[in-house]
Amino acid sequence: MKYALIPLLPFIAFVLNIVFGRNYIKDRAHWIAVPAVFGSFVLAVSAFTDVLSGNVININLYSWITSGDFHVTVGFLIDQLSAIMLIVVTSISTLIFIYSIGYMHGDGGYYRFFAYLSLFVFSMLVLVMANNFLLMYFGWEAVGLCSYFLIGFWFHKKSAADAGKKAFIVNRFGDFGFGLGVILIFLTFGSLDYMQVFGQAGSLLGQTIDLFGYDVDLATLICLLLFCGAVGKSAQIPLHVWLPDAMEGPTPVSALIHAATMVTAGVFMVARCNPLFNMSEIAMNTVAIVGGVTAIFAATIALVQNDIKRVIAYSTVSQLGYMFLALGVGAYSAGIFHLYTHAYFKALLFLGSGSVIHALHHAKHDDEQNMQKMGGLRKHMPLTYRVFIIATLSITGIPFLAGFFSKDEILWRAFLGGELGRFLWLLGTIAALLTAFYSWRLIYLTFHGSYRGGEGQEQHIHESPKVITVPLMFLAFGAIFAGYVGIPPLFVEHGDKIGEFLAPVLGHPEGHGTHVQEFFVMGASIFVALAGWIVAYTMYLKKTDLPQKIGSLFKPIHTLLFNKYYIDELYSRSIVQPVLKASDKIILAFDTYVIEGIVNGLPNLIGLFSRKFRTVQTGFLANYGLVMAFGVLCIIGYMIFVR
Amino acid sequence: MTLPQLFFAYFALSMTVLSLLIVTRKNPVHSVIWMLVLFIHIAALYLFLNAEFLAAIQIIIYAGAILVLFLFVIMLLNLKREETAQKYQSQWPISMGIALVFAIFMTMIVGKITVMPALGEYSVEAIKAEGSMMTIGKVLYTRYLLPFEIASLVLLVAIIGAVVLAKQRVE
Amino acid sequence: MLVPLSWYIILSAVIFSIGVFGFLARRNLIIMFISIELMLNSVNISLAAFSHYLQVMRGQILVFFVITVAAAEAAIGLAILIAYYKNNPTIKVDEINLLKG
Numbered sequence: 057m058k059y060a061l062i063p064l065l066p067f068i069a070f071v072l073n074i075v076f077g078r079n080y081i082k083d084r085a086h087w088i089a090v091p092a093v094f095g096s097f098v099l100a101v102s103a104f105t106d107v108l109s110g111n112v113i114n115i116n117l118y119s120w121i122t123s124g125d126f127h128v129t130v131g132f133l134i135d136q137l138s139a140i141m142l143i144v145v146t147s148i149s150t151l152i153f154i155y156s157i158g159y160m161h162g163d164g165g166y167y168r169f170f171a172y173l174s175l176f177v178f179s180m181l182v183l184v185m186a187n188n189f190l191l192m193y194f195g196w197e198a199v200g201l202c203s204y205f206l207i208g209f210w211f212h213k214k215s216a217a218d219a220g221k222k223a224f225i226v227n228r229f230g231d232f233g234f235g236l237g238v239i240l241i242f243l244t245f246g247s248l249d250y251m252q253v254f255g256q257a258g259s260l261l262g263q264t265i266d267l268f269g270y271d272v273d274l275a276t277l278i279c280l281l282l283f284c285g286a287v288g289k290s291a292q293i294p295l296h297v298w299l300p301d302a303m304e305g306p307t308p309v310s311a312l313i314h315a316a317t318m319v320t321a322g323v324f325m326v327a328r329c330n331p332l333f334n335m336s337e338i339a340m341n342t343v344a345i346v347g348g349v350t351a352i353f354a355a356t357i358a359l360v361q362n363d364i365k366r367v368i369a370y371s372t373v374s375q376l377g378y379m380f381l382a383l384g385v386g387a388y389s390a391g392i393f394h395l396y397t398h399a400y401f402k403a404l405l406f407l408g409s410g411s412v413i414h415a416l417h418h419a420k421h422d423d424e425q426n427m428q429k430m431g432g433l434r435k436h437m438p439l440t441y442r443v444f445i446i447a448t449l450s451i452t453g454i455p456f457l458a459g460f461f462s463k464d465e466i467l468w469r470a471f472l473g474g475e476l477g478r479f480l481w482l483l484g485t486i487a488a489l490l491t492a493f494y495s496w497r498l499i500y501l502t503f504h505g506s507y508r509g510g511e512g513q514e515q516h517i518h519e520s521p522k523v524i525t526v527p528l529m530f531l532a533f534g535a536i537f538a539g540y541v542g543i544p545p546l547f548v549e550h551g552d553k554i555g556e557f558l559a560p561v562l563g564h565p566e567g568h569g570t571h572v573q574e575f576f577v578m579g580a581s582i583f584v585a586l587a588g589w590i591v592a593y594t595m596y597l598k599k600t601d602l603p604q605k606i607g608s609l610f611k612p613i614h615t616l617l618f619n620k621y622y623i624d625e626l627y628s629r630s631i632v633q634p635v636l637k638a639s640d641k642i643i644l645a646f647d648t649y650v651i652e653g654i655v656n657g658l659p660n661l662i663g664l665f666s667r668k669f670r671t672v673q674t675g676f677l678a679n680y681g682l683v684m685a686f687g688v689l690c691i692i693g694y695m696i697f698v699r
Numbered sequence: 700m701t702l703p704q705l706f707f708a709y710f711a712l713s714m715t716v717l718s719l720l721i722v723t724r725k726n727p728v729h730s731v732i733w734m735l736v737l738f739i740h741i742a743a744l745y746l747f748l749n750a751e752f753l754a755a756i757q758i759i760i761y762a763g764a765i766l767v768l769f770l771f772v773i774m775l776l777n778l779k780r781e782e783t784a785q786k787y788q789s790q791w792p793i794s795m796g797i798a799l800v801f802a803i804f805m806t807m808i809v810g811k812i813t814v815m816p817a818l819g820e821y822s823v824e825a826i827k828a829e830g831s832m833m834t835i836g837k838v839l840y841t842r843y844l845l846p847f848e849i850a851s852l853v854l855l856v857a858i859i860g861a862v863v864l865a866k867q868r869v870e
Numbered sequence: 871m872l873v874p875l876s877w878y879i880i881l882s883a884v885i886f887s888i889g890v891f892g893f894l895a896r897r898n899l900i901i902m903f904i905s906i907e908l909m910l911n912s913v914n915i916s917l918a919a920f921s922h923y924l925q926v927m928r929g930q931i932l933v934f935f936v937i938t939v940a941a942a943e944a945a946i947g948l949a950i951l952i953a954y955y956k957n958n959p960t961i962k963v964d965e966i967n968l969l970k971g
Binding site: 701703704707710711714715718719721722724727730731734737738741744745747748749750752753756757760761764765768769772773775776778785786787788789790791793794795797798799801802805806808809812815816818819820821822823825834835838839843846850853854856857858860861862864865 | 872873876877878879880881882883884885886887888889890891892894895896897898900901903904905907908911914915918919921922924925926927930931933934935937938939940941942943944945946948949950951952953955961963964
């Protein structure tokens with residue numbers, strides 16, 4: 057029961073901050089939010105040790121909806137999968153909350169920021185801990201709402217407000233599918249409880265459903281609908297467009313919501329529903345292909361972007377693609393493993409870039425996110441530089457850091473997955489090469505070379521305060537050591553602790569390969585990581601005119617990538633503009649005939665009535681009292697004389 | 700008429716007169732003073748009804764707290780003479796009619812009571828054996844614990860509400 | 871029973887009606903408040919009487935809660951009165967018609 061406090065503590069912090077924040081708490085908001093989320097973290101650790109000793113907690117707290125056969129409870133399921141997610145969410149939230157104390161210091165909406173952030177943590181924890189689909193759906197929508205609030209946190213900036221709307225609307229496409237999937241699950245299984253649904257998952261085999269006259273495999277349909285939601289939330293092709301724009305929000309938000317936790321909800325959901333996905337090969341392949349294509353697609357865009365946060369955003373999309381690739385080839389635990397390590401090094405990258413932006417902001421830099429205007433920050437911000445290096449080594453898969461183990465596990469599992477798997481492995485490896493390149497490019501542009509910003513700014517650049525750098529160091533620790541729970545059996549017998557831990561929920565991945573193959577896969581990924589590094593080194597440190605030359609040499613490709621494959625423009629032309637135009641026309645017609653008819657007719661009618669009845673409303677208290685007393689008399693009279 | 704009935708007749712008569720005095724006095728202070736006398740009568744009536752605790756809180760809370768509050772407010776407002784010049788609103792005849800019908804109807808209800816429910820366990824002897832205070836306390840803190848706590852919340856809200864409403868707006 | 875229950879109820883009804891009259895007819899807001907207290911007290915009398923004659927505790931408990939609510943109501947009501955009086959220095963109820971909107 058005490059675990060119910062895990063989501064409740066941040067919720068209490070939210071309520072206190074939103075109710076009393078404006079007038080009473082103000083700049084002390086963190087004194088409420090940080091202890092609350094830290095308390096959740098402590099409880100999550102206790103829950104984790106509980107699960108580690110073999111207890112799976114499944115409790116129903118409250119009967120939410122009961123209507124005929126439809127029965128939904130508010131209940132929590134803490135098993136191996138949700139225990140890991142709890143640790144990831146609460147630990148990173150705690151660090152980012154602390155970081156935000158420094159980063160958001162002096163912002164007018166300080167209390168609001170912590171309120172929304174607490175609400176987000178609450179929603180995410182509900183999503184993770186739910187023991188039925190409806191409660192998960194609640195958390196799912198609630199995190200989307202918080203994401204909207206926080207992207208548009210600086211709502212006086214038009215781009216931020218627009219980005220918030222974009223994220224919300226794009227997510228709506230995915231969530232629509234997710235909602236349909238949940239309904240279909242209820243129609244099929246007659247329940248929304250995980251245990252009951254997954255227990256009956258086997259009965260799906262061979263069932264079909266009539267959809268517009270075609271017989272469709274039921275399992276495939278359910279899984280694809282659920283995956284729709286995951287595509288939206290986890291920013292996979294074709295719904296990835298919202299995530300880079302979401303960088304308009306404050307950097308801690310980008311780190312927490314748009315890198316470490318919320319966007320991984322899709323991965324978590326697919327892993328949670330693995331008994332269903334196992335029933336449909338088509339759905340699994342779709343997941344794998346979407347993941348693999350997204351991984352490489354987003355990585356290519358990241359190559360040429362100049363905004364420091366956007367590069368990391370595309371990198372996030374790409375890494376999420378990796379996770380889906382792993383899920384799609386049936387290596388659920390590898391996907392979750394990557395989710396877990398990625399949370400640390402990606403949060404670190406974001407917070408590091410936040411530290412840079414923070415420093416440049418204080419130096420009155422006018423274009424504080426543009427990497428072309430940075431450079432040479434290494435000597436001013438040695439600590440940020442160091443943690444950045446650690447995060448980059450980790451993400452590019454340099455051996456024995458966290459990212460190496462998880463990424464290697466995914467590529468190895470993909471390699472074992474037949475012909476499609478080999479193809480996906482190739483995509484993943486190329487994406488790893490690109491990842492190494494753009495990650496080092498970011499480092500070299502930001503921290504090396506000479507300062508390219510405005511004059512007189514450089515001496516104002518200082519290392520960020522302790523409250524910012526200490527969380528960075530904790531995360532750096534995670535980025536180095538988080539991977540040691542999943543050492544491949546190749547090196548250490550039973551080294552893959554996390555895979556074994558998750559096996560009761562996610563099963564064992566199939567397929568076995570020889571040691572030679574495994575060394576080959578590992579060697580390939582190490583090779584591409586180093587190759588990408590070296591290319592970036594030569595291009596951005598040794599021959600700094602080379603990027604210009606290559607850019608002009610492959611101008612069409614460069615323009616294509618720089619404009620993100622024109623996807624936004626495509627959506628704008630094909631969906632947004634037609635909808636706007638059509639709605640303009642419809643609204644015009646609707647306006648003249650229906651609205652104006654109502655608008656002119658109704659007031660006339662109301663005016664007629666109100667002129668008659670207005671005299672009743674005298675506004676004098678005693679008149680109303682008189683009428684009320686008369687009403688009471690009528691009731692008493694009815695009781696005495698009629699009944 | 701027996702002695703208790705005589706007593707009751709006195710109380711009924713004086714309470715009716717007192718109530719009429721309360722609603723017809725021009726000066727609110729006089730109304731409040733008559734109210735005080737009425738409350739003391741009601742408290743005595745509670746004693747007849749074997750409800751010592753109620754008699755006590757009637758004096759303490761109503762007479763001691765609420766009426767004093769009324770007096771304070773009257774003092775704070777510091778009404779001018781013309782404020783109390785015309786006692787009744789224009790609708791007073793209708794009001795009187797309604798009040799009369801109320802009295803008639805509710806008296807008729809008395810005649811409607813034909814079946815009495817079964818008697819409960821708290822007879823005069825039972826309460827005497829344990830003491831009025833003890834009995835009501837036991838019931839209040841066991842069966843009616845939740846309403847009791849909610850009542851405390853209501854009072855808290857009233858305190859905060861009164862402070863918020865009456866305090867000066869500081870801009 | 872020396873005094874019948876019905877006597878108490880009739881007494882209560884009479885006082886209640888006087889309270890209703892006071893509330894509906896008087897112009898002075900403070901007297902209207904006092905009338906409300908009067909009505910509450912009349913109800914309390916009948917509750918206590920029922921409690922005594924039916925030998926149950928419920929009536930007395932209810933009186934207790936009515937007194938609690940009456941205290942809260944008086945505090946809030948008078949606070950509103952003061953707040954209103956600060957803006958419009960009148961307590962003549964037939965000159966207050968803010969509810970008209």
